[in-house]
Amino acid sequence: MTMTDDRIDTVEMTDLAGLGHTDIDDVLDYVHVPTAKLPGYLDLYDRYLRQRWNVNDLDFTQDRADWADKMNDDSRNSFLSIASGFHHGERQVEAELAPLFFGIPEDYKVFLTSHLEDEARHTVFFDRFYRDVVGLEGDGIMDVLDGSWGYIQETFVGPFGLLAYLTDDLRRDPYNKHLQMKYATTYMIWIEGVLALSVMKITLNYARDFKVLPAYYTGFTATCRDEARHVQGGMRFVRQLLDEDPSYVTDIHDTLRTLLTMGAARSGYVYYEPLGWSEERVQALFMDQLHKKLAMVGVSLPADLEEMLSMVRPTLAGG
Amino acid sequence: MAAFMSTQWAQQVKAQANSWPDAERRASKLVDFWDWIDMVKPFVTGRLSLSVRDMPDGAEGDTLCLEFEAGVVTDATVCRRAAAEAGSAFLLAGSYQDWMSMLDGYDVGKMVMYRKLMLEKGDTLAFFTPAFFWTELLAAIQSVPAETFDAVPA
Ligand SMILES: [Fe+2]
Numbered sequence: 147m148t149m150t151d152d153r154i155d156t157v158e159m160t161d162l163a164g165l166g167h168t169d170i171d172d173v174l175d176y177v178h179v180p181t182a183k184l185p186g187y188l189d190l191y192d193r194y195l196r197q198r199w200n201v202n203d204l205d206f207t208q209d210r211a212d213w214a215d216k217m218n219d220d221s222r223n224s225f226l227s228i229a230s231g232f233h234h235g236e237r238q239v240e241a242e243l244a245p246l247f248f249g250i251p252e253d254y255k256v257f258l259t260s261h262l263e264d265e266a267r268h269t270v271f272f273d274r275f276y277r278d279v280v281g282l283e284g285d286g287i288m289d290v291l292d293g294s295w296g297y298i299q300e301t302f303v304g305p306f307g308l309l310a311y312l313t314d315d316l317r318r319d320p321y322n323k324h325l326q327m328k329y330a331t332t333y334m335i336w337i338e339g340v341l342a343l344s345v346m347k348i349t350l351n352y353a354r355d356f357k358v359l360p361a362y363y364t365g366f367t368a369t370c371r372d373e374a375r376h377v378q379g380g381m382r383f384v385r386q387l388l389d390e391d392p393s394y395v396t397d398i399h400d401t402l403r404t405l406l407t408m409g410a411a412r413s414g415y416v417y418y419e420p421l422g423w424s425e426e427r428v429q430a431l432f433m434d435q436l437h438k439k440l441a442m443v444g445v446s447l448p449a450d451l452e453e454m455l456s457m458v459r460p461t462l463a464g465g
Numbered sequence: 466m467a468a469f470m471s472t473q474w475a476q477q478v479k480a481q482a483n484s485w486p487d488a489e490r491r492a493s494k495l496v497d498f499w500d501w502i503d504m505v506k507p508f509v510t511g512r513l514s515l516s517v518r519d520m521p522d523g524a525e526g527d528t529l530c531l532e533f534e535a536g537v538v539t540d541a542t543v544c545r546r547a548a549a550e551a552g553s554a555f556l557l558a559g560s561y562q563d564w565m566s567m568l569d570g571y572d573v574g575k576m577v578m579y580r581k582l583m584l585e586k587g588d589t590l591a592f593f594t595p596a597f598f599w600t601e602l603l604a605a606i607q608s609v610p611a612e613t614f615d616a617v618p619a
Pocket residue numbers: 239265338372373376465
């Protein structure tokens with residue numbers, strides 16, 4: 147599906163309050179542009195300056211009432227098993243981004259400062275949601291994170307542990323382009339481009355269709371628009387590395403092989419049904435999102451990876 | 466109770482790892498999960514060393530060396546890191562304090578995600594391909610009672 151110009155304009159120009167009435171599916175479509183149209187890093191930075199939102203402008207009063215009155219134990223539990231993957235995921239992508247800064251192109255450095263600030267704001271957004279709506283308490287960000295850890299799928303540590311260890315590799319060797327490619331594949335293609343953009347849809351469609359949690363809907367839709375910039379910046383970087391040396395595609399494939407092997411594991415059931423979803427639908431979204439990201443950088447999957455992709459169990463997380 | 470980083474403890478870790486999971490642990494996760502573990506096991510061969518960076522004086526060594534053959538621990542010893550490292554496919558290392566919190570029950574997933582244990586030797590992608598085999602191994606190690614040293618080194 148291609149977006150009409152006026153729908154693109156709406157997503158592009160709307161302020162925070164307006165995003166509360168914008169359709170999340172339009173925002174998700176807004177991420178995908180063909181390679182030739184990938185914006186420059188400074189254009190993305192300019193867009194950041196216009197689209198930046200204040201997490202403290204959100205008022206969670208109505209959300210707290212909806213959480214208590216309009217939702218039941220089943221829907222609250224399903225919601226938490228998905229939202230907690232973002233609560234932790236946003237913190238991980240915030241804390242693990244800095245070492246990329248050293249070895250990237252000059253203009254990307256400018257944009258990356260905004261990417262880092264976005265992830266910090268997304269972390270605070272979930273911190274506020276868990277305190278003000280779910281009712282967790284804690285002294286700081288980590289205390290509240292520890293409070294929601296019990297809802298996290300055990301397999302979360304696959305992609306996010308890999309990201310943590312690749313971050314450490316990059317810290318030790320920041321100019322290594324093979325490492326940069328493995329890192330970008332894990333961070334921008336898989337965690338942001340596939341996991342986040344697929345799983346975001348579940349809780350946001352639920353909030354939209356059941357008319358609940360308006361501040362969550364507004365803030366998380368704004369988060370999704372921020373992710374569009376991160377993914378487009380990341381895809382531009384991947385494209386640039388491939389233009390320099392097409393053999394870096396091996397690093398993309400090797401990284402996906404590890405991610406997809408881990409992705410075939412699951413340790414517990416997630417009940418999507420109270421939110422109106424099924425595992426098959428989420429799995430189909432994963433496949434679609436990965437194909438779209440790879441199309442943005444002009445890379446295809448070898449047959450063994452296509453087959454592995456069809457076996458992936460959804461990891462309910464994102465950043 | 467065997468002392469942490471002693472030969473006796475290493476032997477108990479070996480026995481525990483090879484009989485893992487117990488019935489209770491098995492029942493706490495889907496059959497799919499254990500099928501996945503069985504799928505990756507044949508590829509786990511070679512030495513994994515688990516090291517304490519700042520081991521207090523008095524221990525037999527600072528590093529647990531586990532030799533794997535298709536996911537089975539064939540040998541477990543305690544030695545000095547310098548002796549273990551060269552022959553290791555992977556080496557994980559952490560501080561004594563973080564090791565103590567793991568033995569005390571700290572979540573093994575967080576041990577990895579928050580880099581309480583860091584991969585100081587070995588290829589990161591190759592290490593993560595059987596990721597949950599390793600987190601289960603950490604859980605097995607965690608479940609072996611160990612006598613620890615009071616003195617945390619300066
Ligand atoms: Fe992001």
